[in-house]
Amino acid sequence: MTDYRAVNLANWNDRAPAHAASPGYAVRRFIDDPAFLSEVVRFDRPLLGDVSGLRGVHLQCHIGTDTVSLARLGAAMTGLDFSDKSLFEARRLAAAAKADISFVQADVYDAFEVLGGGFDLVYTGVGALCWLPDVKRWARTVASLLRPGGRLFIRDGHPVLWSIDDERSDAVLDLKYPYFEHQDPLVWHEETTYVETDVTFTHNETHSWNHGIGEIVTAVLEAGMTLTGLVEHTTVPWNALPGKMRDTGGGEYQLIDRPERLPHTYTLQAVV
Numbered sequence: 001m002t003d004y005r006a007v008n009l010a011n012w013n014d015r016a017p018a019h020a021a022s023p024g025y026a027v028r029r030f031i032d033d034p035a036f037l038s039e040v041v042r043f044d045r046p047l048l049g050d051v052s053g054l055r056g057v058h059l060q061c062h063i064g065t066d067t068v069s070l071a072r073l074g075a076a077m078t079g080l081d082f083s084d085k086s087l088f089e090a091r092r093l094a095a096a097a098k099a100d101i102s103f104v105q106a107d108v109y110d111a112f113e114v115l116g117g118g119f120d121l122v123y124t125g126v127g128a129l130c131w132l133p134d135v136k137r138w139a140r141t142v143a144s145l146l147r148p149g150g151r152l153f154i155r156d157g158h159p160v161l162w163s164i165d166d167e168r169s170d171a172v173l174d175l176k177y178p179y180f181e182h183q184d185p186l187v188w189h190e191e192t193t194y195v196e197t198d199v200t201f202t203h204n205e206t207h208s209w210n211h212g213i214g215e216i217v218t219a220v221l222e223a224g225m226t227l228t229g230l231v232e233h234t235t236v237p238w239n240a241l242p243g244k245m246r247d248t249g250g251g252e253y254q255l256i257d258r259p260e261r262l263p264h265t266y267t268l269q270a271v272v
Contacts, residue, residue, distance in 0.1 A: 004185055008131055009082055010203035015193045016085040020063050024195030030068055031096045039251030040125055040237055041069035044155055047267050051075040056121035057145060059108050060128040064090030070123060071099045079103045080111055109137055112144040119145050124154040126237055130162060135181060135211040139219035146272040157236060158263040162210045166241050171257060180212045194238050220270045229269035236264040
């Protein structure tokens with residue numbers, strides 16, 4: 001586990017420029033249309049509510065499309081990510097989109113040390129917790145960032161979805177990978193990425209972990225937060241199980257066959 005940050009950093013740094021250039025992240029739309037929001041934040045809005053005037057931090061913000069979207073909804077945003085290449089793209093996007101956002105490079109576990117506390121909102125987007133080995137440490141970090149009454153908002157891939165074999169070609173949903181948090185990382189070697197690109201990558205290894213819903217909720221409670229919402233969704237914002245999912249619009253996908261069998265994503269909210 002000692003080198004997981006270095007391994008994952010090399011992978012994300014390799015892919016950040018390709019993500020920014022891909023139509024999947026719609027960077028050009030952000031620049032051309034001052035009202036444009038990312039599909040992820042558009043999905044989140046009914047549960048997210050009014051964020052205008054809030055001081056917010058987006059943890060693991062990557063190239064900043066969701067961060068810019070939250071700023072366009074009126075929040076005073078800071079974005080944090082460990083990838084310098086991702087933040088280069090995020091700063092370039094924010095400047096071109098005329099969004100006043102501070103981007104800070106740091107590991108998510110070091111967020112309080114580099115940012116301090118007093119935030120009204122901690123926002124974490126899809127595909128974030130799987131890169132962290134210790135969900136309890138993450139929850140303590142979130143709690144330290146929030147002022148009294150401040151709120152955590154996270155939508156992420158459901159741990160049941162993360163545990164399914166995504167390479168199986170038949171119709172069976174096979175629970176192949178750990179559902180619960182595990183000490184040793186899952187080690188992946190993938191030459192592609194999750195958006196359309198013709199780029200050939202060099203660093204193709206990643207290390208990841210799963211965390212069960214009960215573990216996530218318990219971590220939030222033990223960190224001193226009060227759970228205010230937990231919603232499970234039947235869509236996910238990428239084609240997580242190729243050949244088994246259909247595009248439902250708005251960047252969301254769901255199982256073709258009986259989608260009610262599978263929790264695809266979840267939204268969790270809590271306050272300090």
